[in-house]
Amino acid sequence: MSGIFISFEGIDQSGKSTQAKKLVDYLRERGHEVVFTYEPGSTELGQKIRSLVLGRTSAGKIDSTAEMFLFSADRAQHVNELIRPSLDAGKVVTSDRYVDSTLAYQGYGRGLNLNDLRMIQNVATGGLKPDITIWIDVDLQTIQKRELPLFSDRIESEDRGGEKPFFQRVRQGFKEAYQSEPDRIFRVDGTRSVDAVFKDIKKVVINRIKLRDLYKINLKDWVLSTIEKVERGTDWNCAWKKTYFELGGESQRSCIDWEELKAVGSLFEIQN
Structure with a gap:
């Protein structure tokens, strides 16, 4: 549903x-x-x-x-x-x-x-x-x-x-x-x-x-595509993920550490 x-x-x-x-x-x-x-x-x-x-x-x-x-x-x-x-x-x-x-x-x-x-x-x-x-x-x-x-x-x-x-x-x-x-x-x-x-x-x-x-966003595709971009040399200090739900009228933004991002990506690859 x-x-x-x-x-x-x-x-x-x-x-x-x-x-x-x-x-x-x-x-x-x-x-x-x-x-x-x-x-x-x-x-x-x-x-x-x-x-x-x-x-x-x-x-x-x-x-x-x-x-x-x-x-x-x-x-x-x-x-x-x-x-x-x-x-x-x-x-x-x-x-x-x-x-x-x-x-x-x-x-x-x-x-x-x-x-x-x-x-x-x-x-x-x-x-x-x-x-x-x-x-x-x-x-x-x-x-x-x-x-x-x-x-x-x-x-x-x-x-x-x-x-x-x-x-x-x-x-x-x-x-x-x-x-x-x-x-x-x-x-x-x-x-x-x-x-x-x-x-x-x-x-x-x-x-x-x-x-x-x-939640409709395909998180797996987002993580893996972000890893690919960084590995190609994209000049990012870290990968950013925006959450779009509203809290007190402002959206929140959180930085995902590169090593943490790779760890999440490896979990997706293991599941495949």
């Missing part, structure tokens, strides 16, 4: 959907082919599942295990019908919710066994994980103070602003996921303005995209 998979996570009304859409617009304006998607409901089957699990007019109470399997069925269809084909085509896929939501809501929130959930999600997704997960972290007191529209779905209506412990447990689930996978999950303080939050998100995503582009 040559695309990039980005997921957005957070408790209800944390602002993640707003930020996901802002990122999609930003990347499209800069020429990236972006697929915006969400869970549940991004496929025809998913829309039917969404009406079952989130509709406030659903008949009767949905059992927690049944709810989890419905979300997982939506995800399996979502991955195979939309996400994987888009990634295979080299597109950027941005999803509003993914596996971390199931672990947080059904695991920490509902109390289902986390090991069982991880196994089921692995089957549903075929092991596909996001390259980047943006966790918009907002405390429940801040959500209480926001002027928000009436809750629009069944889960959102269960607990407003921490009046019950459900969303406290869900937030803890996201926190523990972040602590266990800091290389994938990036915490963004969602209590600030929309623009301030987006500035942090933009930096994380741009850096990762540039790093992906760097």
